[in-house]
Amino acid sequence: MDIIKQLQWRYATKKFDNTRQIEDNKLQILLEAFNLTATSYGLQPVKLVVINNKTLQRELVAASMNQEQIAQASHVLVFCIETTIDSVFVENYFNRVQDLRETPDAVLKPFKDFLISDFENKEQIQIENWATKQAYLALGNMLTVCALEHIDACPMEGFKPDTYDRILKLSEKGLKSVLVLPIGYRASDDLFSELKKVRKPIADSIIHI
Numbered sequence: 001m002d003i004i005k006q007l008q009w010r011y012a013t014k015k016f017d018n019t020r021q022i023e024d025n026k027l028q029i030l031l032e033a034f035n036l037t038a039t040s041y042g043l044q045p046v047k048l049v050v051i052n053n054k055t056l057q058r059e060l061v062a063a064s065m066n067q068e069q070i071a072q073a074s075h076v077l078v079f080c081i082e083t084t085i086d087s088v089f090v091e092n093y094f095n096r097v098q099d100l101r102e103t104p105d106a107v108l109k110p111f112k113d114f115l116i117s118d119f120e121n122k123e124q125i126q127i128e129n130w131a132t133k134q135a136y137l138a139l140g141n142m143l144t145v146c147a148l149e150h151i152d153a154c155p156m157e158g159f160k161p162d163t164y165d166r167i168l169k170l171s172e173k174g175l176k177s178v179l180v181l182p183i184g185y186r187a188s189d190d191l192f193s194e195l196k197k198v199r200k201p202i203a204d205s206i207i208h209i
Contacts, residue, residue: 003148006147006148006150007144007147008197009147009150010143010146010147010152010153011192011193011195011197012153012154012155012192013069013152013153013154013182013184013186013190013192013193014069014154014190014191014192015068015069015072015186015187015189015190015192016069016072016073016074016152016182016184016185016186016187016190017072017184017185017186017187017188018071018072018073018184018187020074020184020185021052021074021184022074022075022151022183022184022185026149026151027050027075029145029149030077030142030145030146030149030151030183031048031050033141033142033145034048034138034141034142036141037134037137037138037141037142038137038141039134039137039138040130040133040134041093041115042093043085043089043090043093043115043134044093044134045081045082045085045089045130045131045134046079046080046081046082046131046134046135046138047080047081047082047173047175048077048078048079048080048138049077049078049080049168049170049175049177050075050076050077051075051076051077051078051168052074052075052076054071056167057070057071057073057076058070058071059167060076060159060164060167062163063159063160063163063164063167064156064158064159064160064180065158065159067154067156067158067159069154069156069182070180070182072182072184072187073154073182073183073184074183074184074185075182075183075184076180076181076182076183077142077180077181077182077183078164078168078177078179078180078181079135079138079139079177079178079179079180079181080135080170080175080176080177080178081128081131081132081134081135081175081176081178082131082174082175083124083128083171083174083175083176084174085119085127085131086119086120087116087119087120089119090112090115090116090119091112091116094108094112128176132178135178135179136179139155139179139181142181143155143181146183151183151184151185152183152184152185152186153181153182153183154181154182155179155180155181156179156180156181156182157179159177159180161176161177161178164177164180165177
């Protein structure tokens with residue numbers, strides 16, 4: 001598959017075909033891609049809430065700057081950050097490393113102790129800012145995979161996180177919403193799908209040294 005051609009094909013979809021649903025196998029590819037996204041230290045301080053409920057999607061439109069894509073989309077993906085990154089969270093990561101790689105604890109302990117100390121000395125706002133950067137990494141990865149799978153998407157920062165958190169009961173799960181991605185298939189009458197992509201000339205974006 002021509003990756004550049006697919007990236008040229010994708011755009012921020014303004015109108016979805018609300019009669020079409022993403023196939024289960026394609027959705028599973030997206031979920032696997034989310035889980036495989038690179039994150040700082042490999043800690044994965046992000047979770048994905050998958051919404052496939054038209055009533056709930058309609059309720060979220062008002063908290064999404066009235067962007068109708070939320071209601072029209074096949075699914076709405078809500079990128080969330082973990083609000084508690086503590087010694088237990090770090091320990092759980094290193095336990096997974098040991099289980100999967102059988103790495104001796106003596107090898108892992110210096111890095112584990114460093115991370116535990118580092119996060120203990122961070123303010124909550126610093127931790128949440130760090131975690132939010134990892135959510136953006138995941139979003140970028142998902143947009144590329146969507147393009148490769150011929151799935152339309154519209155990345156959104158324009159929503160009210162507090163309202164999403166309340167409606168989805170995210171605080172009860174130790175989460176905060178930071179990004180939203182409705183996905184599905186573009187409507188045949190979405191005029192934006194025919195517009196030329198506006199980008200700088202590549203010579204203005206790339207610096208060779």
